[in-house]
Amino acid sequence: MISELLKKMRPGTIAHERLRVGTMSSGMVISIPVTIVKGRSDGACLWVNGQVHGNELNGVVAAVELGRRLKPESMSGSVVITPTANPLGLDNHTKTAPQDLQDLDQAFPGNAGGLTTNQMAHALFSEVKSVASCLVNLHTMGSIHDSKPYCVYKVYGGGAVAEEKLLRMTSYFEPSVSCRMDIGGAGELPGNIAGALDYQCLLVGIPAFMVELGQGSWYTPENVELAVSGLMKLAQELGILEGTPQAGSEVRRVTARQWVILKEGGLFLSTRKPGETIPANQAIGQVLDMHGRTVCDVTLPKDCIIIGIRRDPVVHSGDRVAFVATHWDSAALQK
Incomplete structure (x- = not known):
């Protein structure tokens, strides 16, 4: 057509x-x-x-x-x-x-x-x-x-x-x-x-x-x-x-990425922003229970770049709270 x-x-x-x-x-x-x-x-x-x-x-x-x-x-x-x-x-x-x-x-x-x-x-x-x-x-x-x-x-x-x-x-x-x-x-x-x-x-x-x-x-x-x-x-x-x-002249090329998935539910709170680089073992966010107690700090054992971060705080076991790059480089571009 x-x-x-x-x-x-x-x-x-x-x-x-x-x-x-x-x-x-x-x-x-x-x-x-x-x-x-x-x-x-x-x-x-x-x-x-x-x-x-x-x-x-x-x-x-x-x-x-x-x-x-x-x-x-x-x-x-x-x-x-x-x-x-x-x-x-x-x-x-x-x-x-x-x-x-x-x-x-x-x-x-x-x-x-x-x-x-x-x-x-x-x-x-x-x-x-x-x-x-x-x-x-x-x-x-x-x-x-x-x-x-x-x-x-x-x-x-x-x-x-x-x-x-x-x-x-x-x-x-x-x-x-x-x-x-x-x-x-x-x-x-x-x-x-x-x-x-x-x-x-x-x-x-x-x-x-x-x-x-x-x-x-x-x-x-x-x-x-x-x-x-x-x-x-x-x-x-x-x-x-x-x-x-x-x-x-170059672009930040990601060759490995993953979702960060919770094991326990609660309220996920984060001040991290898309594009931010997070060093290994530093918190991406925190999960609180309904009494205000810390359920867990959400971390990764390696450096990552935040591609996307969850802003709806209501989370359950198995929910995705961040999408991150875990391996990247600077790729030179052809002219």
């Missing part, structure tokens, strides 16, 4: 369409909104996906705002924007679609005959792989965790997209850290890592990565602006927009 529409569109124009997925019991159509911005001449195609999880909102706003700012008459190539790939989750204010509770970012490349979420994944990815030269998948952390914007990219043996290229692309978003995920190992949480949209793009040779834009369920204007600025710079690198983007 998108490839045919791009062929038919006049140069220097914008089209608004919807990718049909199916219908609800009432007959209401389930569809994914798409904005296609076609430049005055041929060139690369940047695909911006604002959201796969329904309660991660900064990316939705950033994707919409990017579409408002692009001027097709001054572009080469094209930009395709899907502000939400999960309209059912978005409308329900939940991470997953209420119809099947499946994680969309574990469902790619999708299945046209599968559950609702699998069908949404299939509808989106079938179009992405037919036109995209590069894809950015926007996310946030959960609503109970505070974080600075950061990036995540995936690598695997024999991959066609070089890690150096992905690192440079992430640098345009001024991330607090850029986290490398090695496919084949265990993730920080249970789930099908290989079902992520960015990984499936890498498998077919499309450079792709994730940008995490702070806290979920909130609109944070500064994070939205950071995302739009980064997307504009990436479009410059791809030759879609005029100008030469300025990448930094």
